[in-house]
Amino acid sequence: MDKITVCNKSPYFCLVENHVLGIPERLKQIDKSYFVVWNSKKEKFEVHSEDNVGSTYCFTVPYRELDCRTLEYARETRIERSDIVFVEIEKQDEIIEKAVKREREKLFDDIGREVFDRAMFEERSTKEV
Incomplete structure (x- = not known):
């Protein structure tokens, strides 16, 4: 499922394509299918993958903001x-x-x-x- 469809399905998701540290773009270097959403219900960032079957969800960012720790966490959790x-x-x-x-x-x-x-x-x- 593509990122636009995912974000349109949930009123709580806001697609994050630009970031001062370029985290969404740098995540694509780890996995081209990754994209970031802000989940306003949970008040947390989430990383999703367009390649996942069923649910696109990969993980919730365990930090309050997007930074280089998010990239390291993404590398550590890769399949x-x-x-x-x-x-x-x-x-x-x-x-x-x-x-x-x-x-x-x-x-x-x-x-x-x-x-x-x-x-x-x-x-x-x-x-x-």
């Missing part, structure tokens, strides 16, 4: 980066799993020591009587 993102997620999951395993082993070790200490105390108590 071509999905393999890299999945690898990063898997690495983070491994780190979390190892931490959970260490905590579980420490807990079991602590419980074992406590049971052993109580058993020894009970044994000493019965010998003293």
Whole structure:
């Protein structure tokens, strides 16, 4: 769906084609199908793609204004980066799993020591009587 049609369908969308920092134009260097709209209902900028099937929505700009961070965010969220993102997620999951395993082993070790200490105390108590 083209950007004019998208903006005409929603009373809340205003197409942003010009910007003092040239962000809409620079987004096209990342992906030629990108376009920017101001969503007046959410009071946020959104990036859409004419190449998307169904909805053109890609992401909401997580900053109050359009600037170079928007370009970096667009690069980070590109579908071509999905393999890299999945690898990063898997690495983070491994780190979390190892931490959970260490905590579980420490807990079991602590419980074992406590049971052993109580058993020894009970044994000493019965010998003293």
